[in-house]
Amino acid sequence: xxxxxxxxxxxxxxxxxxxxxxxxxxxxxxxxxxxxxxxxxxxxxxxxxxxxxxxxxxxxxxxxxxxxxxxxxxxxxxxxxxxxxxxxxxxxxxxxxxxxxxxxxxxxxxxxxxxxxxxxxxxxxxxxxxxxxxxxxxxxxxxxxxxxxxxxxxxxxxxxxxxxxxxxxxxxxxxxxxxxxxxxxxxxxxxxxxxxxxxxxxxxxxxxxxxxxxxxxxxxxxxxxxxxxxxxxxxxxxxxxxxxxxxxxxxxxxxxxxxxxxxxxxxxxxxxxxxxxxxxxxxxxxxxxxxxxxxxxxxxxxxxxxxxxxxxxxxxxxxxxxxxxxxx
Amino acid sequence: xxxxxxxxxxxxxxxxxxxxxxxxxxxxxxxxxxxxxxxxxxxxxxxxxxxxxxxxxxxxxxxxxxxxxxxxxxxxxxxxxxxxxxxxxxxxxxxxxxxxxxxxxxxxxxxxxxxxxxxxxxxxxxxxxxxxxxxxxxxxxxxxxxxxxxxxxxxxxxxxxxxxxxxxxxxxxxxxxxxxxxxxxxxxxxxxxxxxxxxxxxxxxxxxxxxxxxxxxxxxxxxxxxxxxxxxxxxxxxxxxxxxxxxxxxxxxxxxxxxxxxxxxxxxxxxxxxxxxxxxxxxxxxxxxxxxxxxxxxxxxxxxxxxxxxxxxxxxxxxxxxxxxxxxxxxxxxxxxxxxxxxxxxxxxxxxxxxxxxxxxxxxxxxxxxxxxxx
Numbered sequence: 001x002x003x004x005x006x007x008x009x010x011x012x013x014x015x016x017x018x019x020x021x022x023x024x025x026x027x028x029x030x031x032x033x034x035x036x037x038x039x040x041x042x043x044x045x046x047x048x049x050x051x052x053x054x055x056x057x058x059x060x061x062x063x064x065x066x067x068x069x070x071x072x073x074x075x076x077x078x079x080x081x082x083x084x085x086x087x088x089x090x091x092x093x094x095x096x097x098x099x100x101x102x103x104x105x106x107x108x109x110x111x112x113x114x115x116x117x118x119x120x121x122x123x124x125x126x127x128x129x130x131x132x133x134x135x136x137x138x139x140x141x142x143x144x145x146x147x148x149x150x151x152x153x154x155x156x157x158x159x160x161x162x163x164x165x166x167x168x169x170x171x172x173x174x175x176x177x178x179x180x181x182x183x184x185x186x187x188x189x190x191x192x193x194x195x196x197x198x199x200x201x202x203x204x205x206x207x208x209x210x211x212x213x214x215x216x217x218x219x220x221x222x223x224x225x226x227x228x229x230x231x232x233x234x235x236x237x238x239x240x241x242x243x244x245x246x247x248x249x250x251x252x253x254x255x256x257x258x259x260x261x262x263x264x265x266x267x268x269x270x271x272x273x274x275x276x277x278x279x280x281x282x283x284x285x286x287x288x289x290x291x292x293x294x295x296x297x298x299x300x301x302x303x304x305x306x307x308x309x310x311x312x313x314x315x316x317x318x319x320x321x322x323x324x325x326x327x328x
Numbered sequence: 329x330x331x332x333x334x335x336x337x338x339x340x341x342x343x344x345x346x347x348x349x350x351x352x353x354x355x356x357x358x359x360x361x362x363x364x365x366x367x368x369x370x371x372x373x374x375x376x377x378x379x380x381x382x383x384x385x386x387x388x389x390x391x392x393x394x395x396x397x398x399x400x401x402x403x404x405x406x407x408x409x410x411x412x413x414x415x416x417x418x419x420x421x422x423x424x425x426x427x428x429x430x431x432x433x434x435x436x437x438x439x440x441x442x443x444x445x446x447x448x449x450x451x452x453x454x455x456x457x458x459x460x461x462x463x464x465x466x467x468x469x470x471x472x473x474x475x476x477x478x479x480x481x482x483x484x485x486x487x488x489x490x491x492x493x494x495x496x497x498x499x500x501x502x503x504x505x506x507x508x509x510x511x512x513x514x515x516x517x518x519x520x521x522x523x524x525x526x527x528x529x530x531x532x533x534x535x536x537x538x539x540x541x542x543x544x545x546x547x548x549x550x551x552x553x554x555x556x557x558x559x560x561x562x563x564x565x566x567x568x569x570x571x572x573x574x575x576x577x578x579x580x581x582x583x584x585x586x587x588x589x590x591x592x593x594x595x596x597x598x599x600x601x602x603x604x605x606x607x608x609x610x611x612x613x614x615x616x617x618x619x620x621x622x623x624x625x626x627x628x629x630x631x632x633x634x635x636x637x638x639x640x641x642x643x644x645x646x647x648x649x650x651x652x653x654x655x656x657x658x659x660x661x662x663x664x665x666x667x668x669x670x671x672x673x674x675x676x677x678x679x680x681x682x683x684x685x686x687x688x689x690x691x692x693x694x695x696x697x698x699x700x701x702x703x
Contacts, residue, residue: 068544068545069545070544070545090547090549093545093546093547094547096545098541098542098545098546100538100541100542102537102538102539102541104537104538104539104541104542105539106338106342106537106539107537108341108342108345108346109338109341109342109345113338113341116334117334117337117338118546119334120330120331120333120334120335120337121331121334121335121543121546121547121548122546122547123330123331123547165542175545
């Protein structure tokens, strides 16, 4: 960086930044007529694991790309690590880490060569690089495998190496775009341990994921649907929206058939398959009032058992999406 | 600067890890060099020739031995009748049949023209054309010699009255060696293919692997990425020029008569053009496959077809001649051949240099623009 760049950077960051790693206000992105992100607001605090959830095509990646200073928003403002994403995209990029589901490693480079490359990209000094390299090799459990080609590593190791490359320059904010897709449960668990460690060190983590069990690990969540944030808060707060509803799990032989039979039933707010069993939200009714075994029985479906269950995040999101669908 | 180096170093590692690519870069120039210099010789020498001497006189035998003594014809068959001619051509025993009329000797002795019929196998037009030219020249020379000897026999002094003898001399390439012609051209072709194709692939590959995503969220600037990506290929291109030139000069004995500096300047301008073209393809192409095909088209069409490498531009259809002007290759081809064979100076070559400079600027502007909007 130039001298001038350094002088500008000397503005005391920590003070102006306060506790917030990301502050987004009315952020909007359109592609032609298509509204990808529709005036969203969100805040991510330092040391927080922030889960950003939503179906494919709902605007998750577009939001991340704006926050990383890769594409310009069509409207609204966002400050990332104290820098305006429109005015200072380069400063933003210097101060964030990024890891995508593709683990953007160079497959034909060795572990060491990958680390060295990112070190050069972020301009680490030789001493700093040596220190960070040692730390990352230990963290990723790759000691002794420095000269192995990256393509020969198994997925879990690749994932941890990718995290290592993304954190080489010690960013205080890391974007993780579906970092655990395609990774086995053990490796996922190990990976989340690493994320907790980072958060404990004061690093803010902005994570998108498809896995609901992972979403519950987050400090706070935002659920984006068709470019709009339709729910936000802690996992408990998001689930609380459903607390007064009754959710039943039915044990039926032909779940798909029973699901079809329940369509249009006035007692049923939402019904969907959860694994092999049928999950039904009957709103404020009680199980007896809805009497689903009788309803299904008359349609020819034998119900083996009915059980009331606590709403999960997944129930909450199905509920939110159904609501949105009804509104649209 | 550090970031440019980081990218360039990484690119070199990619290259050294990719054996097929490495083989292509190192072996292709050598294979092409030997192919074009040996196998594809356009020199016409020792044309297999059959003779049907229907006269068998002193003059006719003199004519045949004149043919034989020239390097261009090798008389390997004596025919006894016209009916054999077809068989000779059909079995590829000769490309040329020389038929001397039964009155050849007596006509010349009487001061008339001796009739010689030349039958040429036209299935190889190039050889046919050259053979025709040689034979005509040879006959003229022979005719001149006969006239002179007859004049001497009559006691006329020939010192002042000698007939006009054509003396053919090919400048710059006196032996007419195709290596002299092809190797400088080959340098242009190699530089074109390597730089266009590889730069075209380099960014697209990164997009396909998802690593591009990672690069754009890093602090690297677009220009740093561009320079870091094309610098290794510029270097490899320069190396290939040097290697092929050296082999050409030292192994194939082709001349290098011009200024090394001027040639380096021309190469630099041209490489800027081709690297820029490669980057444009890279920014536009959606997949490695598209980039491959697009760049091959860009490199082969103007390189082989429209540069004058094999087909002289003047022999192309008018439309293609016009098209050749919009590719920088034809200008660099002239520069390279002129500097190697004629030693041309900047005073001679400035129009080509000016054209290359215009192309270089235009292509870089275009590359930067398409890169900004697509990447």
